[in-house]
Amino acid sequence: MSALTPTRTPAHRPPASPDSPAPVRRVRRGALRSERRGVRISAWAAVVVCGGFALLPVYWLLATSLTPREQVFAYPPRLFPATPTLDAFAALAGNEQLFVYLRNSLLVSVLTAVLSVLVSAYMGYSFSKFRYRGRRSLMYFVLASQMFPQALLLVTLYSLFSAYGLLNTYTALVLSFTTFTLPLCVWMLKGFFDTIPDELIEAARVDGASRLRIIHAIVLPLSAPGLIAAGLFAFVRGWNDFIFALTLAGPEKQTLPPGLVNTFVGEASTAWPELMAASLVVSLPVAIAFIALQKYLVGGLTAGAVKG
Amino acid sequence: MSASQFETLQHTNSHSPPRRLTDGQFALLLLLPGGALLLGVVLYPLVAALVTAFFEQSLVVPGRTFVGLANIVDVLTGDFPRLLGQTLVFTVGTTVFPFVIGFALALALNTRIRGAKVLRGLMLIPWLVPGVVVSFLWMWIFNANYGVLNALLETLGLIDGPVAWLAQPGTAMTAVVVAKTWQSFPWMMVMLLAGLQTVPRELHEAAEMDGAGTVRRFFSITLPQVKGIVGLVLLLELIWNFQHFDIIYVLTGGGPAGATQTFATAVYETAFHGFDLGRAGALGLLWMVLLMGLVVVYIRFSEKGEGK
Numbered sequence: 001m002s003a004l005t006p007t008r009t010p011a012h013r014p015p016a017s018p019d020s021p022a023p024v025r026r027v028r029r030g031a032l033r034s035e036r037r038g039v040r041i042s043a044w045a046a047v048v049v050c051g052g053f054a055l056l057p058v059y060w061l062l063a064t065s066l067t068p069r070e071q072v073f074a075y076p077p078r079l080f081p082a083t084p085t086l087d088a089f090a091a092l093a094g095n096e097q098l099f100v101y102l103r104n105s106l107l108v109s110v111l112t113a114v115l116s117v118l119v120s121a122y123m124g125y126s127f128s129k130f131r132y133r134g135r136r137s138l139m140y141f142v143l144a145s146q147m148f149p150q151a152l153l154l155v156t157l158y159s160l161f162s163a164y165g166l167l168n169t170y171t172a173l174v175l176s177f178t179t180f181t182l183p184l185c186v187w188m189l190k191g192f193f194d195t196i197p198d199e200l201i202e203a204a205r206v207d208g209a210s211r212l213r214i215i216h217a218i219v220l221p222l223s224a225p226g227l228i229a230a231g232l233f234a235f236v237r238g239w240n241d242f243i244f245a246l247t248l249a250g251p252e253k254q255t256l257p258p259g260l261v262n263t264f265v266g267e268a269s270t271a272w273p274e275l276m277a278a279s280l281v282v283s284l285p286v287a288i289a290f291i292a293l294q295k296y297l298v299g300g301l302t303a304g305a306v307k308g
Numbered sequence: 309m310s311a312s313q314f315e316t317l318q319h320t321n322s323h324s325p326p327r328r329l330t331d332g333q334f335a336l337l338l339l340l341p342g343g344a345l346l347l348g349v350v351l352y353p354l355v356a357a358l359v360t361a362f363f364e365q366s367l368v369v370p371g372r373t374f375v376g377l378a379n380i381v382d383v384l385t386g387d388f389p390r391l392l393g394q395t396l397v398f399t400v401g402t403t404v405f406p407f408v409i410g411f412a413l414a415l416a417l418n419t420r421i422r423g424a425k426v427l428r429g430l431m432l433i434p435w436l437v438p439g440v441v442v443s444f445l446w447m448w449i450f451n452a453n454y455g456v457l458n459a460l461l462e463t464l465g466l467i468d469g470p471v472a473w474l475a476q477p478g479t480a481m482t483a484v485v486v487a488k489t490w491q492s493f494p495w496m497m498v499m500l501l502a503g504l505q506t507v508p509r510e511l512h513e514a515a516e517m518d519g520a521g522t523v524r525r526f527f528s529i530t531l532p533q534v535k536g537i538v539g540l541v542l543l544l545e546l547i548w549n550f551q552h553f554d555i556i557y558v559l560t561g562g563g564p565a566g567a568t569q570t571f572a573t574a575v576y577e578t579a580f581h582g583f584d585l586g587r588a589g590a591l592g593l594l595w596m597v598l599l600m601g602l603v604v605v606y607i608r609f610s611e612k613g614e615g616k
Contacts (some may be wrong), residue, residue: 040419057446060449182342
């Protein structure tokens with residue numbers, strides 16, 4: 001799979017030289033003749049059309065969140081809110097149940113991330129540094145396991161958690177979230193461990209360190225960026241989950257995604273500005289995590305991993 | 309002092325634990341926590357859910373009766389063909405449209421137009437927001453009475469009166485596909501752009517010198533070079549969309565009149581609103597068989613990629 005992970009900056013790009021800037025510029029950019037006009041125009045056309053599709057809804061999300069509640073129910077809608085207001089955000093801050101959902105979301109996502117990274121680190125290390133029969137089949141089973149439909153797993157998970165009195169608990173949510181975070185973390189961390197030279201581990205063994213100590217004192221500290229990246233991915237996946245929290249927990253233990261659906265959707269007149277404001281708030285942690293993750297984005301993606 | 313006594317003495321004196329485990333056993337030990345978790349929350353629930361296909365079983369009443377293939381026959385002669393058709397429409401639509409948009413954008417951004425980096429970041433926004441937020445936003449855009457889409461289309465003279473996009477069987481599926489497309493295309497773009505950036509520029513320069521035009525170079529250089537990553541993203545997207553739940557469930561709940569029902573929402577509805585686990589299991593079994601076909605192709609594909 002690593003062969004499919006492209007490097008971001010091709011090494012063969014000619015380096016820019018500091019002197020004689022004008023002619024060098026064209027060499028550095030390596031502009032092909034045909035790239036100058038026709039291609040450039042179609043490139044911009046694609047960007048404008050697709051960019052409109054991508055960003056106009058984002059604008060509408062922002063604009064609606066700033067519109068006073070009465071003005072939202074006007075037709076045709078105003079493209080710019082006439083009197084922008086933060087009322088919707090203030091209304092959210094006054095809703096105590098939303099803070100319950102927020103606390104649950106944070107707690108469950110963090111616990112999921114910690115548990116997933118902890119367990120996946122050992123598994124990923126085993127896959128990366130040892131060779132045994134069935135290793136590859138097992139690895140691909142782990143990869144495939146995140147592709148089993150959640151709606152189907154739920155059929156049993158619900159009865160299972162119910163039998164052990166775990167419905168409506170954080171435990172049920174964290175355990176069910178690991179069904180999709182574990183495979184992702186295992187594959188990501190295996191990739192990170194693959195980059196740790198075997199010689200380093202051999203040297204430590206010669207010095208008398210036990211295998212477990214090598215993991216804890218050498219491998220894990222060296223893979224800290226990988227552990228953090230995997231943890232953040234797991235956090236985001238947990239944060240975005242809808243179906244498990246919707247089904248396995250009630251209002252006291254539910255996370256934000258189903259919580260927001262229960263609060264806002266299906267009412268006679270939806271409070272659109274508040275819903276859009278809440279949407280912005282719930283998206284924020286994900287955006288921050290991904291800014292931190294930029295570097296690992298493509299690698300993590302090819303690990304068969306991150307999907308909304 | 310006998311040999312065995314000597315051995316015991318040595319172990320009590322040494323600081324590192326005895327190395328009784330072989331490497332293989334140690335590797336196995338590392339797999340245990342993750343393996344146990346996957347067994348408990350993925351493998352067992354999956355198998356148990358599939359087994360219910362052969363039983364008459366309710367979510368709320370304990371006990372079950374073996375009914376053989378009755379559930380499966382029921383489903384196959386019932387709404388299976390309709391569900392399969394709708395799931396395929398959704399899956400293909402939400403794979404092809406994001407691919408086209410994502411590829412167009414990747415090609416455009418790869419020509420190194422000014423501000424490509426900023427644009428790439430902005431285009432990622434739809435993918436960063438949680439699935440429920442995507443649903444909320446498009447629910448608002450498609451709103452029959454106050455929606456911005458109706459206003460826009462009316463201004464352009466494309467429709468005569470407000471259209472209830474999400475409430476009409478003829479338009480609901482299109483609306484759901486549009487919302488999912490909006491969420492998916494940035495991921496396609498990032499992956500394809502990363503792939504395009506690995507294409508050696510020298511190839512293009514040489515081909516251009518030989519007189520190959522833009523279109524020719526796209527088909528004879530770019531496409532062969534990125535076909536690995538194209539195959540990967542298409543397969544992954546097909547797998548994810550084939551079991552997508554969140555956006556459909558929140559936007560339409562499978563309605564109107566079941567027009568946007570897919571395997572994912574149908575299994576969920578049958579189990580958790582109809583309480584009919586046997587039927588849900590039967591649907592799930594058929595769903596799994598089809599899905600596993602895709603997963604096997606994907607695993608073959610990634611193994612090939614790794615072997616390269």
